[in-house]
Amino acid sequence: MLGNKAVNEKNHLEIAGCDVVLLADKLGTPLYVFDEALLRENMREYKKVFEERYPEVSIAFAGKAFLCSAMCRVLGQEGLWLDTVSGGEYYTALGSGFPMEQVLFHGNNKSPEEHSLVLKNGIGRWVIDSESELDLLIEEAQKYERGKLPVFFRITPGIDPHTHAFITTGKVDSKFGLPLMEGIALLVVQKALSCGYLDVKGIHCHIGSQIDTLEPFGKAIEVMVRFLAEVGEKTRCLLPELDLGGGLGVPYLDEDKGRFPSVESYAEIICGAVKENCQKYKVPLPHLFVEPGRSIGNTAGSTIYRVGTVKEIPGIKKYVAVDGGMADNPRPVLYDAKYQSLVGNRVLGGGKEKVSIVGKCCETGDVIIGDTELVPVMRGDVLVVEGTGAYNHSMASNYNMIPRPGVVFIREGKPVLVVRPESWYDLTRRDIIPDYLQEEGE
Ligand SMILES: Cc1ncc(COP(=O)(O)O)c(C=O)c1O
CATH class of the missing domain: 2.40.37.10 (Lyase, Ornithine Decarboxylase; Chain A, domain 1)
Structure with missing residues (x-):
């Protein structure tokens, strides 16, 4: 069971x-x-194992896994952030009274209605997925009433997490994010840094879902930290935050219980790899975000x-x-x-x-x-x-x-x-x- x-x-x-x-x-x-207690226990476990291992970390529940107004309330009470991917998810959070400064807004093709809803009501981190989205946002951010719009850039680190093709998202050939090849991502980040209207907080990646080994996470972290270092070197701007997405797999069957890494071993690998690579590439430790969905909601x-x-x-x-x-x-x-x-x-x-x-x-x-x-x-x-x-x-x-x-x-x-x-x-x-x-x- x-x-x-x-x-x-x-x-x-x-x-x-x-x-x-x-x-x-x-x-x-x-x-x-x-089981509400188990949902809360899973949220607390994430916070605990990461906070024990890393100085500054935020856990953002991926609302796409399960969202309703009561869930937003539970997330708020437990002190989690919320990752949203549509106007509807954002609207659910807004209507529930969730603190919108703890909401991330993702999407590879955000609609004009979604842009205006989010810009009107405020956002914790807007995750820019493409250059064409950046161009729109630079125009719109000039009218943002809450100061500079805080943004992340979604990067495709080119890592294959060996999960189902439909939930693999971090390979170079993906509808999501900016590729690092030919300096594409770097140019886009430079453009955002120089526009004057955006507060470029950091970079984001999400390599896939239902992942049963930790190795791909370690590889993605190396690519991401190397890119943080490159941005620092080329722009003289050290981005202070790094969001590594979600993706930890969970057993659906009793016989698979031993096959998936625990949340604790996931945290150990993630925090260890971030620290190690920051040392290697000589960048200060960024504020870390992770965005678990399935591993918080599924068994509950x-x-x-x-x-x-x-x-x-x-x-x-x-x-x-x-x-x-x-x-x-x-x-x-x-x-x-x-x-x-x-x-x-x-x-x-x-x-x-x-x-x-x-x-x-x-x-x-x-x-x-x-x-x-x-x-x-x-x-x-x-x-x-x-x-x-x-x-x-x-x-x-x-x-x-x-x-x-x-x-x-x-x-x-x-x-x-x-x-x-x-x-x-x-x-x-x-x-x-x-x-x-x-x-x-x-
Ligand atoms: C950007 C992003 N973050 C987080 C998640 C959550 O992943 P999981 O439910 O596997 O933890 C997803 C799921 O696809 C995602 O696309």
């Missing part, structure tokens, strides 16, 4: 002390369930479903269909991601059988777990899929006009609704029937 789970005397699964059968009965399914979240159709094709396969699927968890379809599950109302029991857990979407590929061993499952059972706290709620869609699930935090053993489940009404709320389609005489 992942996270803080237990089996109670009724043989029901409890998440953070809350019986999932009661949750399903009371709040309906599918439902995203977060599970999805609970209700089992519907159970269908056996003799000698071939037994399909267990649940009342959600790729609409609330597109990761198996997108990345061939693997998950594990439990029967929440009958956790322990002999006679396990091999089944495929599928969703209710009209796609043959809508498979949540291809092959798994479960206690015999029946219609009406509660099925719990573990490790869905990152990139599930945030990636959910209304495919097949399926309402998206709500989110509960379990706090001191009690469920607290933080995102209400969508209704069918929500699905047509934005629809417009234009005049020419209205029935005559209506």
Whole structure:
């Protein structure tokens, strides 16, 4: 099992002390369930292990992994920064009362509306992704009312983190960031430094996600610190901050538990490599930022479903269909991601059988777990899929006009609704029937 789970005397699964059968009965399914204490514990662990090893460090949660207003409040209380990548994420933080001077704003193609929203309401660090974005920003920053606009530059350090191609972001051939080749990044930074309207705080990289070895982080750090030194040498300006993005992988299966580095060993490598390279390239230690997403949210979240159709094709396969699927968890379809599950109302029991857990979407590929061993499952059972706290709620869609699930935090053993489940009404709320389609005489 992942996270803080237990089996109670009724043989029901409890998440953070809350019986999932009661949750399903009371709040309906599918439902995203977060252990709030574990979320906070993960945030605190990041702060602790980095602060023990490095003089100045900020932990910025990557909102793309999981964001809602209550999450922003928790992040604010725990003293984390927030990394946003769209006007919508930024707006969520703003509406929740999050301190906007602790928000980073990323994006490879920020829209004019996003520019004006962020410039109007203020930002901690604006992460410039390209020269064309810089050109726009130099114009706009002249009207920024809070002084010089604090910016980072996103650099592609040219490191392959050996993860899934769709979540590899730091190679030279990438839609994100500025390449170092032919002095491209250097010229852009020089331009920003000389314009007079930007407070160039530092550089940023993010090499990828779900990374299971620490070696690529060390390599990226060397490239980034070398670039800080080069900027210092060529411009006489030592940039004071370095943001290394996120990317630490997490186990989705019990059998993978030993395969991923701990947050502590990640911090050890990151802080050690920054110090070592700063010494080597003779630059002062920068203020460090890291942007973890998955490794804070994932094990703290599970999805609970209700089992519907159970269908056996003799000698071939037994399909267990649940009342959600790729609409609330597109990761198996997108990345061939693997998950594990439990029967929440009958956790322990002999006679396990091999089944495929599928969703209710009209796609043959809508498979949540291809092959798994479960206690015999029946219609009406509660099925719990573990490790869905990152990139599930945030990636959910209304495919097949399926309402998206709500989110509960379990706090001191009690469920607290933080995102209400969508209704069918929500699905047509934005629809417009234009005049020419209205029935005559209506
Ligand atoms: C810029 C940036 N920072 C941080 C993250 C978070 O990565 P992870 O969830 O793997 O920690 C991402 C994810 O893609 C990202 O693009």
